[in-house]
Amino acid sequence: MKLEIFKEVYEPAEDSFMLAEYAKKLKGKILDMGTGCGIVALANALHNKDNFVEGCDVNEKAVKNAEHNAKINGVKNAKFFVSDLFSAVPKNKKYDWIVFNPPYLPTGKNERIKGKLNAAFDGGRNGRRVLDRFLKECRKYLKKSGGLMLLSSSINGHEKTIRILERMGFEVEVLCEERFFFEKLYVVKAIRRD
Ligand SMILES: C[S@@+](CC[C@H](N)C(=O)[O-])C[C@H]1O[C@@H](n2cnc3c(N)ncnc32)[C@H](O)[C@@H]1O
Numbered sequence: 711m712k713l714e715i716f717k718e719v720y721e722p723a724e725d726s727f728m729l730a731e732y733a734k735k736l737k738g739k740i741l742d743m744g745t746g747c748g749i750v751a752l753a754n755a756l757h758n759k760d761n762f763v764e765g766c767d768v769n770e771k772a773v774k775n776a777e778h779n780a781k782i783n784g785v786k787n788a789k790f791f792v793s794d795l796f797s798a799v800p801k802n803k804k805y806d807w808i809v810f811n812p813p814y815l816p817t818g819k820n821e822r823i824k825g826k827l828n829a830a831f832d833g834g835r836n837g838r839r840v841l842d843r844f845l846k847e848c849r850k851y852l853k854k855s856g857g858l859m860l861l862s863s864s865i866n867g868h869e870k871t872i873r874i875l876e877r878m879g880f881e882v883e884v885l886c887e888e889r890f891f892f893e894k895l896y897v898v899k900a901i902r903r904d
Contacts, residue, residue, distance in 0.1 A: 711756060712782050713747055716775040720746040720830035724888070725895055729811050729861045730754075732885050732897045736859065737761060738806025741799070741851070743844065744768075745790060746830065748776025750809055755780075755788040764805075766793035769826040795840070796847050804853045811861040812841045837866030845874055849902065857901040864894040871898070879904040 715721050722730075726749050733742075734753040738761060742751035745765030755763040765776050765788065776790040791798055813830055816837040822828050833839055848858060858880070862868045875882050880900035887896045 711752055713779055715747050716771055718826040719772045719775045722749045724890055725811055725861050728895055728897050733809045733859050736807045741805045741808045743808060743810040745776050746772050748779045751788055752779055752785055755785045763788040765790045768794045769829050771826050795844055796851060805851055806853055806856050808848055809859040814863050814866040833866055852902050855902055860898045862896040862898045868896055875900045
């Protein structure tokens with residue numbers, strides 16, 4: 711896959727590569743929340759020509775970037791749109807899978823980066839602001855027995871994320887974990903069981 715990264719768009723790193731490696735195998739109707747340059751959505755779309763993949767991002771530059779990367783890879787089975795989490799997703803829309811590599815760095819007011827790139831990192835004071843909003847809203851956009859695939863980090867409470875998912879009635883599996891110099895990253899699969 712060819713990827714060009716626009717200004718103010720998250721440059722894929724280990725977290726992106728870990729999630730893309732597992733998420734590319736998912737089948738069905740997929741939503742890549744916080745798509746950035748589109749790496750995860752496009753990996754899936756290229757791997758599964760029968761899938762239809764949607765990717766959204768609160769940063770409109772990311773959406774333009776993902777559209778550009780779709781074009782240079784000849785991807786026809788994906789579309790991208792601007793959305794603050796599910797705000798632009800029709801209320802009755804249901805996906806087989808929603809994948810998300812959320813911003814998770816604990817960030818105080820004075821630590822914000824200027825411009826649109828801030829949204830890629832800024833997890834609020836406890837690193838969970840976007841993730842917790844996402845967890846509250848995600849289930850109604852999943853088909854019965856649909857699932858989530860999340861990139862999770864030790865930095866903002868991986869164990870807490872697992873507990874919340876289990877309390878919500880998801881069957882949770884940690885697919886892989888890798889230590890990087892200041893954190894541990896995990897790919898988490900959670901299937902709706904209600
Ligand atoms: C860590 S980056 C991941 C980007 C890409 N998925 C990847 O793995 O390389 C997080 C992404 O989530 C987006 N994002 C942050 N808050 C969001 C929100 N409320 N709604 C949608 N996207 C959001 C950011 O703009 C950024 O592109």
